[in-house]
Amino acid sequence: MSGVNARHCLQASLSSRISFTRPPLTIDDSAVLRSNTTMxxxxxxxxxxxxxxxxxxxxxxxxxxxxxxxxxxxxHRYMEAAEDDE
Structure with a gap:
């Protein structure tokens, strides 16, 4: 039973340290992808x-x-040479 309690404590400590927040810009919130014309x-x-x-x-x-x-x-070399010939 101690193995189950240890696993539960480990999961609880990991979940309290890891924050699952959304990134600031996702596909759902993107202003570029909202309308087909804008895209x-x-x-x-x-x-x-x-x-x-x-x-x-x-x-x-x-x-x-x-x-x-x-x-x-x-x-410019050839243009000057042509003008000199005339």
Whole structure:
């Protein structure tokens, strides 16, 4: 019988130490998931923002890696040469 009492005391002491409170934001309380329209605008807005950030950062990386080899970097040499020929 002492084993049962020990288990009961252990469960009682664990349950008094562990607090089972809900997290501050759950799926039930989320303002984004309340209506389908809000969820749709949130998803499309996030996708648009992430695409814009990805495109901008990848263009900057590409320009940095290929500096001096792109038309925008060497155009002034050929434009000046064409004006001198005329």
């Amino acid at each position: 749709l605008f949130t998803v499309f807005g996030a996708a648009f923002g992430l695409q814009l950030a990805f495109d901008t950062s990848s263009d900057k990386i590409w320009d940095r890696v290929n500096r001096g080899r792109q038309w925008k970097d060497i155009k």
